[in-house]
Amino acid sequence: MPTGRLYGIGLGPGDPELVTIKAARLIGAAEVIAYHSARHGRSIARQVAAPYLRDDQIEEALVYPVTTEKTDHPGGYQGAIDEFYQKSAMRLAAHLDAGRDVALLCEGDPFFYGSYLHMHKRLADRYPTEIVPGVTSxxxxxxxxxxxxxxxxxxxxxxxxxxxxxxxxxxxxxxxxxxxxxxxxxxxxxxxxxxxxxxxxxxxxxxxxxxxxxxxxxxxxxxxxxxxxxxxxxxPSSRRSDRPGCGVTVVGLGPAGRPWLTPEAATAIAEADDLVGYRTYLKRLPDSPRQRKHPSPNRVEAERAALALRLAQEGRRVAVVSSGDPGVFAMATAVLEVACQPEYVDVPVTVLPGVTAAQAVASRIGAPLGHDYCVISLSDRLKPWSAIERRLAAAAEADLVIAIYNPASHTRRHQLVDARDLLLKHRDPDTPVVIGRDAGGPAESVRAVRLEDLDPSEVDMRTLLIVGSSQTRMAERDGRQIVFTPRRYPE
Incomplete structure (x- = not known):
């Protein structure tokens, strides 16, 4: 009497849709379905194969006596497992001797660290056997x-x-x-x-x-x-040098969350292999198993830029993220400065714009930037305070609206006091000053006060100020405060 055939069926890594067509056909046709399980009785292999099983099939659950725990078997763990495999082989042999085909299910591929191997060694020399490969883990x-x-x-x-x-x-x-x-x-x-x-x-x-x-x-x-x-x-492989699009893209995230992100910037971020940036800004972006984030503390712009350029030299697509617009007191300059060094001259660098903090704050209260304006940072970490004073005085004398970045921090408190006093020498005390904090964020606060009433103690690094010109107006409309600078300037 002819015997049954033993099939070692590779099920793939776990998604039932990754079971091959051949495996699904043989699972559905076999008279006996065998699978390994732990002592709790649940079998991953059976769960994966469930969509392809019939109700009238014989099922043989091969339940491990132990996995990693201790055993009182006289042969110890190995003795218990060897005895289990021998008894399991005898159970399957009984079906094969009776002429029944047996499909032994195996996660992944049967010949790649597969549980099927133990039955194959004990039965393949006695019965016709066929291996159906599966997608490996x-x-x-x-x-x-x-x-x-x-x-x-x-x-x-x-x-x-x-x-x-x-x-x-x-x-x-x-x-x-x-x-x-x-x-x-x-x-x-x-x-x-x-x-x-x-x-x-x-x-x-x-x-x-x-x-x-x-x-x-x-x-x-x-x-x-x-x-x-x-x-x-x-x-995984890190060789990407022959892929198109490799290089560094400096991306502006806008002032807050995803609604402020441009489609162009979102595409660059989605296509990147590596995301480099200040840790606070990287937290705005969702994690992706395909991407690697490289967070760093503040004030290490040159090191951050060099890391991005080295990654790009390895053939990776790198996005350096920056709040607001990367070209406004942000990462674009830092990247380009380092990129001009001889060892990085062949690395492509692209800069993508973002919504600036000044634009965001202005939009929340009206149109204070409706006429000529300038942008000045009060941080004297990278330039002397004397230069900042000269520029403030010149902008005030020219009657420009002034957007002030980095107005204060925990360690920089006197600068804003000095700046307010300097501006009062050139501007009317009633000049509107917009105080914008966390524009677009959960702690957003945007309001306007008189220049004379500006309280430096209420200002920190997350605040942006817009100091109006002689023409800037403050008004009430629909129950809310608005500030705007007319487009016409008097002769």
Whole structure:
């Protein structure tokens, strides 16, 4: 009597739609469906295959006696597992001897660290056997990270996380790209190996890829207490030099959230591989498993620019984000200054505009910038206070509306007091001054006061001031305060 056929069915990484057409057909046709499960009885393999099962099929749940816990088996853990595999093989053999085809389900690919291997070793020499390959968890992880596993002549290495840490670090250091399987309890030693190999900052963590419980994060940020066995540490390819569009784009985010972001800037951010910027501004942008954020503290503009340019030299698309408009007291100048150094002359740099803080504040109260105006920063960190005084005096004497950036901070308090006193020498005490804070944000406050009534204690670094000219008007309309500067100027 002819025997049944044993099928090793690769189900892919977890999404039922990634089961191959052949696998789905054979699952539906088999008389016996076998799958491994833990002692709680739930089987990931069966969950994935559920859409393709029939109600009248025989199901063989191969329940592991132990996974990682201790056992009282006389042969210890290995003895318990060997006995389990032997008994499971006998159960499947009984069906095969009776002429029934058996489909043994396996997550991922049956011959890639698959649970099917143990049955194959015990049954393949006695029964006709067919292997149906599946999408591996490594391929799925790369797809979710959005970076290739390997390009051109790169060497890709697959490693078990259970290797000794020193051996794992050595192999990671020697390869171009890698995937490390079997994390779980070995996670800390795996992460340490990436760090020792100098590749931790390039590595990604992918958990339960393509399922509803998927998680993707930089490997360095993951809490070891939350890592399951079904996870992968991935070192993807970093070779991007032949891709179009590589370089640095300096992007203005506008003064607050996404409504202030231009479509052009949003596209540049979405297409970037790396986002570089002051940590506060990067928090405005949603995390993406395909992108890497490089946050940094304030006042390190040159270092931030150099990092962006080095990433672009590696063939990556880099977006340097800046609040407001990047060309107004922001990152565009810092990037271009560093980009003019000899080692970066071949890196393309593009600047995309954004809505400025001055425009945002002005729009909230009317049109104080309706005629000629100038923009001055009161910060004397990069220029002497004497230069700021000369410019304020000149702008005041020229009767320009003045938008004042960086009016005060925790350590800079006297500058605004001095500036107000200087302006009062040239402007009427009734001159409107717009005080705008967090325009477009949750703490927005925009109002106008007389120049003489401007209280410097109410002003901080998140505030922008607009000092009117002799023609600027303050009025009430529809129950709210408005400020505008007429377009005509008297002869």
């Amino acid at each position: 490594v391929s799925a992880a790369a797809a979710q990270v959005g970076q290739p596993l390997a390009e051109r002549d790169e060497v890709f290495t697959v490693l078990p996380g259970t290797l000794p840490p020193a051996e794992l670090a050595r192999r990671l250091a020697e390869t171009d790209t890698a995937a490390v399987m079997k994390l779980g309890r070995s996670f800390e030693s795996v992460r340490s190996a990436f760090a020792e190999a100098g590749k931790l900052d390039e590595a990604w963590y992918v958990e339960r890829a393509t399922t509803s419980r998927q998680r993707v994060a930089p490997l360095s940020t993951v809490d070891a207490a939350d890592v399951p066995y079904f996870s992968v540490a991935l070192l």
